[in-house]
Amino acid sequence: MRARGIAGWARAAALLAALLPAPAARAADQDADGVDDSVDNCIDLANATQTDTDGDGCGNACDADYDQSGSVGAPDWNEFRFCALTLGTPPCCPWADHEGNGCGGDGGDLGVFRQLLQRRVPGPSAVSNDPVACP
Numbered sequence: 001m002r003a004r005g006i007a008g009w010a011r012a013a014a015l016l017a018a019l020l021p022a023p024a025a026r027a028a029d030q031d032a033d034g035v036d037d038s039v040d041n042c043i044d045l046a047n048a049t050q051t052d053t054d055g056d057g058c059g060n061a062c063d064a065d066y067d068q069s070g071s072v073g074a075p076d077w078n079e080f081r082f083c084a085l086t087l088g089t090p091p092c093c094p095w096a097d098h099e100g101n102g103c104g105g106d107g108g109d110l111g112v113f114r115q116l117l118q119r120r121v122p123g124p125s126a127v128s129n130d131p132v133a134c135p
């Protein structure tokens with residue numbers, strides 16, 4: 001009787017497991033910006049808006065490669081400086097709006113630019129559509 005009871009519980013548990021939906025796989029979102037890593041255009045930098053001014057698949061938050069060379073370097077710095085020095089106060093170059101306040105080339109963007117310069121390569125992005133500009 002007791003063995004039959006245990007078997008009954010085992011059957012009931014198996015039936016319950018079959019009827020309940022599997023727990024949803026928890027979406028990976030390592031930068032916690034609400035955008036799943038599998039579709040995030042800056043996987044490790046928070047950018048909820050996913051703004052990508054140049055349309056290469058790397059979001060502005062992780063893309064300071066303004067000349068689309070595949071790396072962030074002196075030519076990109078020169079473009080940033082041109083923007084910051086010649087386009088008024090506040091300077092507003094959409095492609096250089098890294099922190100997403102709607103104005104590119106400002107002080108906040110300069111801070112992000114320095115970090116992106118150290119990384120050298122734009123991205124990483126899960127949705128790159130240009131293997132050179134967004135490797």
Ligand SMILES: [Ca+2]
Pocket residue numbers: 031033035040041042043044045046047048
């Ligand atoms: Ca992101």
Ligand SMILES: [Ca+2]
Pocket residue numbers: 052053054055056057058059060063
């Ligand atoms: Ca981009």
Ligand SMILES: [Ca+2]
Pocket residue numbers: 064065066067068069070071072073075076
């Ligand atoms: Ca570049």
Ligand SMILES: [Ca+2]
Pocket residue numbers: 096097098099100101102103104105106108109
């Ligand atoms: Ca900005």
